Amino acid sequence: MNDTITTPVRLEVLGIGMGRTGTASLKVALEQLGYGPCHHMLELFSRPGDAVRWQARARGEAVSWDELLGGFRSTVDWPSAYFWRDLVRDFPAAKVILTVREPEAWYDSISNTIFKALDQPLPQQDDAARGQRVMAKDIIVERDFNDRPHDKAHVLARYAAHNAEVQRTVPAERLLTYDVGEGWGPLCRFLGQAVPDAPFPTANRRDDFHHGPGRQRD
Known part of the structure; x- marks a missing residue:
């Protein structure tokens, strides 16, 4: 390990x-475009000590x-998204992608996946899953x-505030x-890459989340 x-x-x-704005699909897409490996919450299962860090x-x-x-050449999802201000500052040459989703659909998704999972008792036999859950x-x-x-109103307000602050802070270019x-x-236009001859990836739909081994995914 x-x-x-x-x-x-x-x-x-x-x-x-x-999370729950298509970050897992973006991870796969970025790796297909040559920006891999891409860090995502899932990496904590192969790097369990990182949760405490x-x-x-x-x-x-x-x-x-x-x-x-x-x-890593790219990163998406929590936990790194929580530190977005530091990342934008510390990697001034990196391009920045803010994944968004219709707010009500996003709230329905996060409340029935991540929030529901984090309400469950901590796993006792899986150190990696337990550490990731505590960190998440x-x-x-x-x-x-x-x-x-x-608190739905609060969660939606935090989501809107996050998106607005990113758009206000990061230079438009x-x-x-x-x-x-949007596929x-x-x-590809933003990254200056050719469009792959393959469908845009779809990863970690809600059913996939719940059929996984208790992992926090997006």
């Missing part, structure tokens, strides 16, 4: 949309990007949503606001 990768970070694409960084401790994202509850529920995951339902076209 490769617990920690400490090779230098050279991130070229930052996916900073909240992400939490340490969230507390303000000195945890480097080399420790957390070494070897800390960073997503407690920090990003102020420990109010069942560096940012793509993107719905994965390859906008993504």
Whole structure:
């Protein structure tokens, strides 16, 4: 098991949309376009020690990007999306993608997948799953949503505020606001890549989430 990768970070694409906005599909798409490996929440199952390091960084401790994202060319999804301001600042040459989704559909999805999973008892026999669950509850529920995951109005307000702050902060020429339902076209134009001769990937639909081994996915 490769617990920690400490090779230098050279991130070229930052996916900073909240979970359940097509981040798993974007991960696959970026890897198909040559921006792999792409970091996603799922990586914590092969790098279980990283969960505590992400939490340490969230507390303000000195945890480097080399420790957390070494070897990756792109990143999407939580936990990295929580640190989007730092990433945008620390990787000024990287292009930035804000994945978005119709708010009501997004809320329905996150409340029936991530929030529901994080309400369940912690797994006792799977250290990787337990560590990931604890980290996800800390960073997503407690920090990003102020420990109010069942307050729909608050969750939707936080989602809107996140998207608005990204759009206000990141220079327009560096940012793509993107719905994965738009397919390859906008993504490839933004990245200066040819459109692949393959359908745009679809990954981690709601049924896939619930049939997985208790993992927090998007």
